[in-house]
Amino acid sequence: MPHAFEVDSYTIRRKFFTVLGASFHIYDDQEQLIGFCKQKAFKLREDIRVFEDEAQARPLLTIKARQAIDFSASYDIVDATTNTKVGAARRKGFTSILRDSWEILDADDRLIDKLQEDSTTLALVRRFLSNLVPQKFHLGSGVIFRQRFNPVIFKMDVSIENAEVDRRLILGVAALVAAIEGRQSN
Numbered sequence: 001m002p003h004a005f006e007v008d009s010y011t012i013r014r015k016f017f018t019v020l021g022a023s024f025h026i027y028d029d030q031e032q033l034i035g036f037c038k039q040k041a042f043k044l045r046e047d048i049r050v051f052e053d054e055a056q057a058r059p060l061l062t063i064k065a066r067q068a069i070d071f072s073a074s075y076d077i078v079d080a081t082t083n084t085k086v087g088a089a090r091r092k093g094f095t096s097i098l099r100d101s102w103e104i105l106d107a108d109d110r111l112i113d114k115l116q117e118d119s120t121t122l123a124l125v126r127r128f129l130s131n132l133v134p135q136k137f138h139l140g141s142g143v144i145f146r147q148r149f150n151p152v153i154f155k156m157d158v159s160i161e162n163a164e165v166d167r168r169l170i171l172g173v174a175a176l177v178a179a180i181e182g183r184q185s186n
Contacts, residue, residue: 002052002060003028004035005167007160012037012178014154024178025054026171035060037175046075050175061086061172074105077172087112087169089176100181104139104165104173113140113165115173135181139163143170145177154178 004010007028015023026035036054040047046065052058059080066074074090085107092101102115118136125133134147142162148155158174160167 002034002058004050004052004060004171007034009157009159010034010171010174012156012158012174014178016153022179024175026050026175035171037178039179046073046176046179048175048179049080050171061168061175063172063176075176077169077176079168086166086172089115089173100135100137102173102177104169115139115145115177137177139165139170139173145174147181154181156181 004026009029011027013025013027015025021041022039024037025033026037028034033053036051036056038049038051038056040049045068046063048063049056049059050061050063052060062078062080063075064078066076072091074088076088077086078084079086087107088105088109090103090105092103099119100117103111104113104115106112115137118138122133132149132151134149136147137145139145140163142160143165144159146157146159148157156174156178158170160170163170
């Protein structure tokens with residue numbers, strides 16, 4: 001199993017300069033590169049790939065939107081080594097206007113957990129002050145996604161304490177949130 005699926009904490013950091021699409025490095029808590037994420041540019045439907053490293057020779061996950069409209073989109077997360085669906089993330093459109101909310105689904109699209117922004121009040125403040133107030137998400141009771149305060153480069157820490165959710169799904173959701181929220185905060 002790739003190292004990226006075994007660690008209890010990692011940081012996703014957006015590359016400062018990319019010509020087309022967004023790119024993210026994934027570092028473990030020892031600051032060793034454990035993954036590289038590439039968001040394809042000019043796609044009608046979101047297409048995000050997670051690789052073992054920046055060489056992009058060994059894909060780990062593919063994340064693809066089922067529909068073109070992002071408002072209440074569902075994103076399939078597939079293990080690229082076995083080509084099997086690990087699960088999906090579905091954005092809650094109207095709910096996410098006030099407070100970002102996602103439903104986490106298993107491989108058969110059954111609800112298994114929810115990912116929510118920390119508080120409605122802070123979420124509303126973020127809508128007006130953009131990335132001056134970093135986001136924090138909770139996935140169930142055992143996983144936290146925490147954006148670092150950095151007005152220039154998007155960084156998000158992921159801490160896994162007691163997760164019942166497949167770690168491949170956690171990494172896929174983290175990459176998806178980094179790509180979408182990172183794009184919205186720029």
